[in-house]
Amino acid sequence: MYKIEFSDFFSSAFSVDCLIFGFTEGKIKTLLIKRSIEPYKDYWAIPGDLVYPDEDLPLAAERILRELTGLTNVQMHQAHTFGSPSRHPQGRVITIAYYALVRIEELSIKASSWADEVRWEPVLEVGDLAFDHNEILEATFDRLNKQLSIEPICFELLPEKFTLNEFQQLFEYSKGIPFDKANFRKKIKGIPLVKHTEKQTNVKHRPANLFSFNTCKELDRLEENEWAFKM
Amino acid sequence: MYKIEFSDFFSSAFSVDCLIFGFTEGKIKTLLIKRSIEPYKDYWAIPGDLVYPDEDLPLAAERILRELTGLTNVQMHQAHTFGSPSRHPQGRVITIAYYALVRIEELSIKASSWADEVRWEPVLEVGDLAFDHNEILEATFDRLNKQLSIEPICFELLPEKFTLNEFQQLFEYSKGIPFDKANFRKKIKGIPLVKHTEKQTNVKHRPANLFSFNTCKELDRLEENEWAFKM
DNA sequence: GCAAAAGTGTTTGGATTACACCCATGC
DNA sequence: GCATGGGTGTAATCCAAACACTTTTGC
Numbered sequence: 001m002y003k004i005e006f007s008d009f010f011s012s013a014f015s016v017d018c019l020i021f022g023f024t025e026g027k028i029k030t031l032l033i034k035r036s037i038e039p040y041k042d043y044w045a046i047p048g049d050l051v052y053p054d055e056d057l058p059l060a061a062e063r064i065l066r067e068l069t070g071l072t073n074v075q076m077h078q079a080h081t082f083g084s085p086s087r088h089p090q091g092r093v094i095t096i097a098y099y100a101l102v103r104i105e106e107l108s109i110k111a112s113s114w115a116d117e118v119r120w121e122p123v124l125e126v127g128d129l130a131f132d133h134n135e136i137l138e139a140t141f142d143r144l145n146k147q148l149s150i151e152p153i154c155f156e157l158l159p160e161k162f163t164l165n166e167f168q169q170l171f172e173y174s175k176g177i178p179f180d181k182a183n184f185r186k187k188i189k190g191i192p193l194v195k196h197t198e199k200q201t202n203v204k205h206r207p208a209n210l211f212s213f214n215t216c217k218e219l220d221r222l223e224e225n226e227w228a229f230k231m
Numbered sequence: 232m233y234k235i236e237f238s239d240f241f242s243s244a245f246s247v248d249c250l251i252f253g254f255t256e257g258k259i260k261t262l263l264i265k266r267s268i269e270p271y272k273d274y275w276a277i278p279g280d281l282v283y284p285d286e287d288l289p290l291a292a293e294r295i296l297r298e299l300t301g302l303t304n305v306q307m308h309q310a311h312t313f314g315s316p317s318r319h320p321q322g323r324v325i326t327i328a329y330y331a332l333v334r335i336e337e338l339s340i341k342a343s344s345w346a347d348e349v350r351w352e353p354v355l356e357v358g359d360l361a362f363d364h365n366e367i368l369e370a371t372f373d374r375l376n377k378q379l380s381i382e383p384i385c386f387e388l389l390p391e392k393f394t395l396n397e398f399q400q401l402f403e404y405s406k407g408i409p410f411d412k413a414n415f416r417k418k419i420k421g422i423p424l425v426k427h428t429e430k431q432t433n434v435k436h437r438p439a440n441l442f443s444f445n446t447c448k449e450l451d452r453l454e455e456n457e458w459a460f461k462m
Numbered sequence: 463g464c465a466a467a468a469g470t471g472t473t474t475g476g477a478t479t480a481c482a483c484c485c486a487t488g489c
Numbered sequence: 490g491c492a493t494g495g496g497t498g499t500a501a502t503c504c505a506a507a508c509a510c511t512t513t514t515g516c
Contacts, residue, residue, distance in 0.1 A: 013240040057314040083288040206513035437486035
């Protein structure tokens with residue numbers, strides 16, 4: 001019935017790649033590592049590795065991210081699967097992309113295992129990466145952008161306390177177009193924000209107010225179907 | 232560096248599952264096959280099979296759908312990948328879900344290979360399926376529903392000529408809520424439809440007008456960024 | 463005072479909602 | 490005639506875009 005023996009189907013490997021996105025200085029950035037081993041030694045790459053044959057995918061994604069960058073407690077979501085027969089020089093390796101959103105300032109990352117260095121690179125400025133990682137990054141960033149428009153996940157990228165301008169810049173980078181300040185602020189009126197008494201410091205203009213998301217309130221309302229996030 | 236030999240990673244198999252969605256009688260339906268072989272012999276299942284170690288994923292999806300159901304020329308899109316180590320009783324098999332939208336009336340399907348029967352089943356009424364196929368169906372139907380709201384793919388589900396009521400019913404089934412007829416028709420004013428002189432027949436009430444989508448015009452406008460589909 | 467960015471108000475036109483009403487067909 | 494769904498109009502309301510304006514800080 002099959003053109004090969006049934007047992008010969010069990011000859012492939014698979015890997016996960018972890019696309020970690022953060023936001024600073026008005027740009028969405030992604031975490032890259034420098035490979036210290038072949039293939040693609042000394043190339044920059046998305047953190048990723050082979051999955052053990054008895055390992056579940058989400059756990060593998062956590063483990064691999066931790067081993068290469070030291071990051072823990074990062075909630076990852078599955079994106080696209082890439083399976084071109086020629087994408088890996090050492091055999092058939094299907095890779096499943098996972099992505100996560102993090103607050104860059106709250107993290108300490110450090111290269112380990114076979115990662116020589118780690119770096120945050122603005123998504124729109126990355127150069128040539130190992131394997132088909134440019135394609136993977138592009139597809140996953142597209143997906144992130146779509147998600148940002150329909151689900152309240154921008155909260156995970158912004159710092160704990162942020163200005164409304166930073167909030168706006170995040171969406172401007174995501175969509176690639178500038179927004180009108182007044183209209184943007186009217187639009188987000190429906191989102192439950194907490195205003196702090198504390199203000200921005202060390203700026204040579206009028207200091208902006210700092211806000212946080214009221215996560216509890218927001219989740220309550222989501223459950224009650226009182227609002228649909230839409231940007 | 233690894234806990235097992237490098238070569239031992241190459242011991243997994245992977246499959247694709249093809250979720251084919253259609254729309255008739257006011258319901259979105261999916262194509263199921265009855266398995267004639269173990270495991271899960273005589274269970275209903277999503278059409279799917281193992282991918283050859285040197286075969287590309289999209290081509291495998293086409294081949295497998297053709298072998299089991301006779302369907303050809305169906306454009307498939309990748310959805311989620313399911314990889315729980317215990318999901319297949321005969322070894323580690325990762326499965327990648329692909330989905331497609333088709334016009335049921337234009338197709339002739341017939342069971343072949345190890346499929347005993349094929350059947351169109353309303354998505355919201357399917358019973359227990361083989362493997363983790365209920366989970367796969369649910370996740371993929373969710374994804375389809377989201378896509379229906381943001382991209383003009385409803386065209387692929389409706390018959391070539393359709394009534395505005397059928398159009399409305401498709402979205403009502405997708406969202407699970409009824410719409411106001413007059414308002415629905417105002418909303419779709421922006422979509423380029425062609426009205427036929429021909430009308431509905433064999434109904435015991437006033438016959439409805441038949442419409443088709445003006446695909447060319449629609450694509451032109453998409454390219455010019457003149458409209459964003461939103462339902 | 464001036465530059466720079468924070469922050470707000472007003473107008474306008476287009477979309478969304480709720481609801482009522484008329485029309486064509488089979489029986 | 491009447492049941493059944495097809496098809497349309499209106500008024501109230503909400504929302505988004507465009508744009509101008511005021512405020513607060515550092516220098």
